[in-house]
Amino acid sequence: MIESEPSPNGAAEAESSSRKRVVIGDVAARAGVSKSAVSFVFNNRSGVSASARERILRAADELGWRPSARARALSRSHAQAVGLVIRRDPELLSTDPFFPQFMAGVEIGLTAHDYSLVLQVVADEQSERAAYHRFADASRVDGVFLTDVRIGDTRPQDARELGLRAVVIAPEDAASDDGVAIGMNDSDGVRRAVHHLHSLGHRRIAHVMGAPMYVHTEARRRAWREALVDLGLPVGTVVTADFTGASGARATHELLDLPEPPTAIVYGNDLMAIAGVSAATDRGVRVPEDLSVVGFDDIPLAPYALPPLTTVRQNVVAWGTAAAQTLVALVEGRQPPTVRLPPVEFVVRGSTGPTRDRRHA
Amino acid sequence: MIESEPSPNGAAEAESSSRKRVVIGDVAARAGVSKSAVSFVFNNRSGVSASARERILRAADELGWRPSARARALSRSHAQAVGLVIRRDPELLSTDPFFPQFMAGVEIGLTAHDYSLVLQVVADEQSERAAYHRFADASRVDGVFLTDVRIGDTRPQDARELGLRAVVIAPEDAASDDGVAIGMNDSDGVRRAVHHLHSLGHRRIAHVMGAPMYVHTEARRRAWREALVDLGLPVGTVVTADFTGASGARATHELLDLPEPPTAIVYGNDLMAIAGVSAATDRGVRVPEDLSVVGFDDIPLAPYALPPLTTVRQNVVAWGTAAAQTLVALVEGRQPPTVRLPPVEFVVRGSTGPTRDRRHA
């Protein structure tokens, strides 16, 4: 199990015997050219004849050589890697569909350019700052994605000072000019939710918001409020929660305890919405007969909730890809492509229905 | 928003003006010693006097210098990074609590040793192989975690051939000696689920298994079967599904269509279990009155399902940490520490109850 002979040059090839690492010189020699020629070919630069290029590619292929990311990173002063720091509660991390989807999308954008994604999961703000510093000081990455943007977040400036390129993933209307941003469009989804509830006859529509420090939490709250105002409905009650199931259940109880409880609730995410349904059911309030519920995210479980959850779906994978393309362009000093993100979808399922509120019937 | 002046040397320090990167030589000069002395101090090696060490540390601190991971990686032939390749359907990726928790745990183990985690999310087997090759050929990482181990999986050998150290995360009983393994203990959870159901009077206990290519799927099925045999119960029906909600619902319908339907079902994960509850409810079968349901994973939503889901919980974060410590030790040629993983927990909630099966009452 353990190397018997941890050779000083790294035990990595203890097994594969004499075959030492193939380097650019080997390829050059085999193709009968200089190292530079090989380098040129592998960087798609001109200055190599077609026949030489052909021989070089064949030689590299036969030897199974690919440029070492390590050597390349050093000579180019460029890590060919970008970083993502995730700061989350353990609970939220494992329900939130955002990160897995976002990372899957990022991968698509990065792999095309042969960049790597370096990940760091941290629990608190202090570790988060340390993580960005490690990234920058050790030059492990060339740029970072900034997600879960908080109100008054200084990370865009911090990143700039650390010499890291950054792409901010935040709601469109919250995007400042601190850096290049990929705009999420949360407002649209919430607006559609409110309109949907309005069309079902609801007039007392409450909102359970997530952790208030995030700009997207605020964006969703604002969209909810504006939609109500636009429709001429009274602005309902908003309860602050924190995106966890427990907080969603608690907030729901608070709302149902009101003298005039809402007939519909728009939640900041699906987890709180489903916990809300559970809380309502516990006290004999039926969904959707007595209370309509809308979530946000469309987690894979949403169709299987009881009742199936009406919710807002965003194409987070597409954001990830767009963010990655933008960041790579930024790192390479190119003009970032103009990204066109797919529109938000609103998915109507069984947790919303016509109001039975007699007072307004 | 966009840099006005994309300088050729990478715009990274456009803002920070003249302050160019501090290098080891600067620290050495300031401390009045040679580069090697600085290097020795930062690698905890002897050969530097206490006073010199003191000056060096102060100089480095004042200059804010940390060794460049890039240069270090090149000279040590060592990336100081490990890789994780995730191959998953998009749907499963965003419900599965495994990866987020595992990564959070890995981070704990890696940060302590200043290693980075390089992530790659891929969709199919071909991209997966390519990903491992990229890791190895470009020497981006020193080792990899192998998760979602499949039956007949060749990745342990592949990794060895590529010169990558590997830690396999798989059920204990499936761990071969292909490499160092961190043992999951799925069987125990399933066994406890079956015993729990038995104690409630159930005699016809079915199983909905996940995608059959994974060793953990098979481990759970085997544990289910063995527990039944041990208890002297008839081996119930097993239906093959694939861990998705849709497959869980379909499998449940199949089971309830049987001439002698089960009174309890053990599912391979929570998503299928919750979808199963939904399917049962749709056809008028009440949970837990008519049917008891047990999941696996204890996702954060489990307590808020209707009824709250009885399920199996594993401390995946702990596995991640153990796997990371093991992999780092392996990469550095040390003896991996003996890991002691916390035991499986079985969480009883509302989806299981006494059987009403009159035939056996």
Next chain:
DNA sequence: TTGTACGCGTTATCAA
């Protein structure tokens, strides 16, 4: 197209 300096720590070799 090619030779060669360079990027930045690490380590083997020498000297004190």
Next chain:
DNA sequence: TTGATAACGCGTACAA
């Protein structure tokens, strides 16, 4: 033992 010097790792980039 403490410390300095130089070679090295492996591509890249610039001068020739």
